[in-house]
Amino acid sequence: MPFEWVVALRFLREGRFQTWLIIGGATVGVAVVIFITALVNGLQANTIRRTLGTQAHIVVRPLEEVATAQRQPEAGAAVLPRVQARAQRLRSIDQWPAVQATLERRPGIVAVSPQVTGPAFALRGDANKSVAVQGVEPERYRRIIAIDDKLVAGRFGVQPGEAVIGKDLASDLGIGLDDRFRLVTAGAAGPVDDAYTVTGLVDLGIRDMNRRAVFLGLRTAQALFDLPGGASQLDLKVDELFAAETVAQQVARETGLTADSWMKTNDQLLAALYAQTVTTRTIRIFVAIVVVLGIASVLVVSVVQKRREIGILRAMGASRGRIQRVFLLQGAIVALWGSLLGSALATAMVVVFLRVARNADGSPIFALELDPWLYVSSALGAVVFGVLAAVAPARRASTLDPAQAIRM
Amino acid sequence: MAEALIELAGVRKSYGVGTEIEVEVLHGINLALAAGEFAALVGPSGSGKSTLLNLIGLLESPSGGSYRLRGRETAELSEAELTALRATSLGFVFQFHHLLPAFTATENVTLPGLNAHGPVTGERREAARDLLRAVGLGDRLDHPPGKLSGGQQQRVAIARALSLAPPLVLADEPTGNLDTHAADDIFALLRRFNEERGVAFLIVTHDPRLARRCDRIIELVDGTIAGDRPNAAVRGAEAAGR
Numbered sequence: 001m002p003f004e005w006v007v008a009l010r011f012l013r014e015g016r017f018q019t020w021l022i023i024g025g026a027t028v029g030v031a032v033v034i035f036i037t038a039l040v041n042g043l044q045a046n047t048i049r050r051t052l053g054t055q056a057h058i059v060v061r062p063l064e065e066v067a068t069a070q071r072q073p074e075a076g077a078a079v080l081p082r083v084q085a086r087a088q089r090l091r092s093i094d095q096w097p098a099v100q101a102t103l104e105r106r107p108g109i110v111a112v113s114p115q116v117t118g119p120a121f122a123l124r125g126d127a128n129k130s131v132a133v134q135g136v137e138p139e140r141y142r143r144i145i146a147i148d149d150k151l152v153a154g155r156f157g158v159q160p161g162e163a164v165i166g167k168d169l170a171s172d173l174g175i176g177l178d179d180r181f182r183l184v185t186a187g188a189a190g191p192v193d194d195a196y197t198v199t200g201l202v203d204l205g206i207r208d209m210n211r212r213a214v215f216l217g218l219r220t221a222q223a224l225f226d227l228p229g230g231a232s233q234l235d236l237k238v239d240e241l242f243a244a245e246t247v248a249q250q251v252a253r254e255t256g257l258t259a260d261s262w263m264k265t266n267d268q269l270l271a272a273l274y275a276q277t278v279t280t281r282t283i284r285i286f287v288a289i290v291v292v293l294g295i296a297s298v299l300v301v302s303v304v305q306k307r308r309e310i311g312i313l314r315a316m317g318a319s320r321g322r323i324q325r326v327f328l329l330q331g332a333i334v335a336l337w338g339s340l341l342g343s344a345l346a347t348a349m350v351v352v353f354l355r356v357a358r359n360a361d362g363s364p365i366f367a368l369e370l371d372p373w374l375y376v377s378s379a380l381g382a383v384v385f386g387v388l389a390a391v392a393p394a395r396r397a398s399t400l401d402p403a404q405a406i407r408m
Numbered sequence: 409m410a411e412a413l414i415e416l417a418g419v420r421k422s423y424g425v426g427t428e429i430e431v432e433v434l435h436g437i438n439l440a441l442a443a444g445e446f447a448a449l450v451g452p453s454g455s456g457k458s459t460l461l462n463l464i465g466l467l468e469s470p471s472g473g474s475y476r477l478r479g480r481e482t483a484e485l486s487e488a489e490l491t492a493l494r495a496t497s498l499g500f501v502f503q504f505h506h507l508l509p510a511f512t513a514t515e516n517v518t519l520p521g522l523n524a525h526g527p528v529t530g531e532r533r534e535a536a537r538d539l540l541r542a543v544g545l546g547d548r549l550d551h552p553p554g555k556l557s558g559g560q561q562q563r564v565a566i567a568r569a570l571s572l573a574p575p576l577v578l579a580d581e582p583t584g585n586l587d588t589h590a591a592d593d594i595f596a597l598l599r600r601f602n603e604e605r606g607v608a609f610l611i612v613t614h615d616p617r618l619a620r621r622c623d624r625i626i627e628l629v630d631g632t633i634a635g636d637r638p639n640a641a642v643r644g645a646e647a648a649g650r
Contacts, residue, residue, distance in 0.1 A: 003522045014510035312506045315467060316568075317495020318523050319488060403467040406502060407458070 004322060007313070008329040015302055019334060022298045026338020026382060027345060029291035033284050034346035034378050039353070040280045042368040044273050048241070051266055054204045056113075056144050056235030057244045060099070060251060061258045062091050090118050092230025099255055100234060108247050110239050111143035114231035116221040122165075122214060123182040124173045131169065131214045133183065135221020144235045147202065147215075153177055154200030158217040163196035166210035167203050177201070183214065185224055192224055288385050291338075295331055295389035303327065303397045310397050311405025320398040327394035328387050335386025339379040412440040412476070413576055413608055414464060419473035421459055433459050435631045436473065443575055444606045446599065448619040451628035457612045458580060460628065464610065465578045466494045478575070495524045499569030499607075503581035507553040507564055513540055514549050517567045524572060539567040543597055559590035566597060570607065577601075579611045583618065595621065 001009075012019045065088060069081035093099060096114060103112045116135040121128055138156055141147060147156055152167055154177045163183075173181055177198055184193045196216070204210055222228055236251070236259075238244050248261035263270055303310070310323055350368050421434040433456045441447060451457050462468040463475065466482065475482045478497055482490065499520075507516045517536035518528045525532070537549055543563040545556075553561050562582060569577050579598065583591035595618050601607050611622065619625050620639065627635035 001527055003526075006522060010508075010510040308506060309508050312500075312502075312508065313519075313523070314491075315465065315494070315500050316520050316523055317491055319491045322523070401468075403462040406467075406506065 003318065004325045004329050008326045008333060011302070011306065011326070012330055012333060015305070018298050018302060022295045022334045023337045023341065025294040026291055026335050026386065027341040029287045030339045030342025030378050030382050031345035031349065032287050033381075034343060034374055035349045035353075036280055036283055037374055037378075038346070038350055038368050038370055040276055041371070041374075044276065046367065047269065047273065050205060051269060052241075052262055053150070054145060054206065054209060055262050055265070057238045057241070058236035058248045058251065058259055058261045060093065060103070060234040060236065060255065061232070061260075062093050063256070063258055064088055065091075090225055090227065090232055092116075092227050092232060093234065093257060096231040096234065099257070100231075102255070103234065103236060103251065106251075108238055108240065108243060109236050109251075111140065111237040113137065113140035113144045113235045114218060114233075115141070115235055116218060116225055116227055116230065116232050118185065118221070118225045118232070120214070120224065121184045122169065122173060123184060124175060124180075127173050129169060129172055130212070131165075131183070132212045133185075133214045133216060133221055133224065135216045135218045135224070137218045141235070144237050150202045150204055152201050152203045154198070156202075156215070157199035158215055158220070160217060160220055161194075161196060162199045162217070164200040164202055164215040165198055166213035167201045168207060168210035169212065169214070170198065170201050172211060183224065192226070194224065288381070291382075292385050292389040295334060295386055296392055299327060299330060299390055299393035300396065302330075303393045303400075306397075307400060307405045310400050311402040314400070314402035315406060323400075324394040324398040327397050328390045331386040331388075331390025331394075332383050333386075335382040335389075336379065338386070339382035342382070343375050343378065413443045413445075413478060415440045415474075415476040416464070417474045419463065419470045419475055421456070421463060421468070422471045425471065432471075433631050434463070434470075437631075437633060439626065439633065439636070441576070441608060441610060443608055444602070445608045445610075445624060446602045446622050447608075447610050447624040447626055448622035449610055449612045449626050449628060450614070450616070450619045451634075455628045456631045457628050461578050461580055461610070461612055465498055465500060466490050495520065496572060497574050497576065499572070499574040499577040501562070501565050501569045501577060501579040501582045503584040507561055507568070509553050512550045512552055513545060513556065513564045513567075516553070516564055517571050520568060520572050536567070536571060539571060540564065543567050557590075559586055559593060562586065562590075562594050563597065566594070566601075570601060570605075573605070574607070576608045576610065579609060581612055581614065583613070583615065591615070591618065 065086045067083050067086040069079070069083050071079055071081065073079040100112050100114060103109055113136060118133055120131055120133045122131045136158065138158055142156075151164075154164070156164055158164060163181075170176060175181055175198055177200070180195050180197050182193060182195050184191055202210075202213060202215075204213060216224065218231070222230055225232075236247075238247050242263070244261035245263040248259040248264070251257070252259040313323060314320075347370065350370060354368060416437050416439045419434060419437040419439075420432060422430055422432045424430045437460060449457055449460065459468065463470050466477070469483070477493060480493070482493075485493065508519070511519065514533065514536050517539055518533055521532050521536070522528050540546065540549055540563075543566055545560060545563055545567070548556060548560060553564065556564065566582075569579075577598075582598070583594050586594060598609055598611065599621070602609055611618075613619050622639060624638050625635070626633060
């Protein structure tokens with residue numbers, strides 16, 4: 001082993017109590033950073049997963065129809081038009097199969113699914129519920145939303161004459177699998193009234209949606225809403241979750257359609273997540289500062305205690321740089337030990353947390369993500385901070401006057 | 409006289425330069441030491457002996473004058489070059505032996521080699537053990553300094569000073585805190601290495617009894633050399649006494 005290593009390790013072993021003290025400090029610091037990061041990451045991932053469980057990353061719709069004033073002002077005269085905003089009717093995206101094909105080829109987008117959505121009434125006997133109908137192509141829709149995971153009964157069958165409905169809607173209507181109900185719409189061409197067989201019940205995680213959700217096949221919905229061959233919106237899935245807004249803006253520009261990303265429709269949620277991230281970062285910075293100060297103060301004491309030995313080493317021909325490295329190395333070694341022990345401690349804390357924090361049914365509240373990268377980056381960070389902490393003590397040690405140090 | 413190992417010409421040393429309490433401790437020292445000499449540096453407390461030894465040992469730099477070590481003018485060397493020169497040319501033995509308590513006797517002796525030549529090889533470790541056997545510590549090779557007596561610790565320090573076979577060893581009161589018997593043993597050991605290996609010694613001592621057993625006695629009074637005489641008769645007496 002080279003000189004610096006031999007001396008640094010021996011000094012650490014000699015000052016056993018001090019060494020354990022700083023390793024302990026570094027351990028707690030690293031453990032807190034890893035645990036908090038894992039906790040917040042897990043919480044955020046869980047929140048996003050829940051939010052996006054029932055939402056497409058990007059929804060593309062036709063532009064809203066705008067009414068404009070017909071009359072142009074004459075020369076020298078001004079017109080104060082009062083134009084009433086137009087009522088928005090259900091429309092199809094123009095040439096949607098072509099748009100879909102274009103979007104599918106676009107990098108960054110992994111799935112596209114056409115949909116016809118609209119309002120209707122679900123009827124059975126005297127019960128009469130307002131519902132939101134989504135007409136989808138099951139194969140494509142599954143790539144946007146893991147709808148099969150949300151099935152609580154039956155299957156996701158939307159052949160003509162079949163429907164999948166929210167579980168609360170089912171109980172409101174008093175129906176179950178294989179029962180029939182009617183859907184009524186007030187289409188432009190007069191009311192449409194058809195009967196459907198329930199093939200599956202879904203739980204979308206939000207009660208209000210469970211009361212209103214009705215899934216049909218795309219063609220069925222086209223007929224229901226009098227949009228033959230049309231699609232009122234395209235759902236997109238992107239590969240980079242947080243690039244959704246950028247992609248949405250590009251899509252809007254390229255297609256001339258309205259494209260809203262989940263980030264825009266959930267901006268309050270994103271603001272909350274961001275605030276959380278900033279808080280975590282602040283905590284991490286302060287923990288790092290405390291650990292650095294702890295390591296530095298103990299090493300400074302150790303330099304003072306070892307003045308004479310440092311003087312001997314210098315007299316022996318050890319250069320200033322070498323003495324400096326001996327102490328920098330001590331900082332790095334204790335930090336590395338601290339990060340190893342801290343990683344273990346953080347893992348233990350996570351295990352305990354998962355055991356304690358459980359839903360009423362015994363399932364974990366959310367999954368904590370223990371990313372290996374989190375360990376690696378914490379270890380690297382700890383070593384960097386350990387070396388930083390040792391800079392001042394090391395400089396002190398290297399500038400000791402050997403003649404004076406020896407005479408002490 | 410053989411080629412000079414060290415050569416000081418008009419060396420001065422002041423402390424507190426530029427302040428009101430500027431003190432000149434050494435006033436123009438002229439001194440040369442040849443290879444293989446065995447010299448005592450004596451003088452009352454405060455006469456500047458330790459300062460002179462530190463200058464020769466490159467632990468401090470002179471305020472004026474010229475100091476050549478093995479023919480090189482030290483004032484022209486950088487801090488790094490001085491450190492390297494110190495590592496290979498000089499050995500130190502201090503009054504309070506100054507071993508590193510966290511290292512065993514053998515490890516203390518291998519430290520200078522570890523510093524100068526890198527990781528300790530089996531060969532160098534064996535050389536260190538041979539040196540410890542030569543100073544009479546063959547049965548204490550792996551003891552930590554805390555488990556050795558004062559005399560034994562000083563023997564380890566001597567072995568360490570000699571481990572890189574420097575041409576000159578500087579000893580500051582090497583027997584200062586030892587009883588007479590142990591002091592005689594240590595002194596005899598220094599003499600033996602001088603005769604067997606040709607190592608030059610410059611020994612600062614308060615003890616006139618020991619000074620008389622050196623080949624040359626340099627006397628420092630108030631920062632100047634008050635006396636510098638050979639002590640030729642001593643060699644035979646020392647040999648007879650052994």
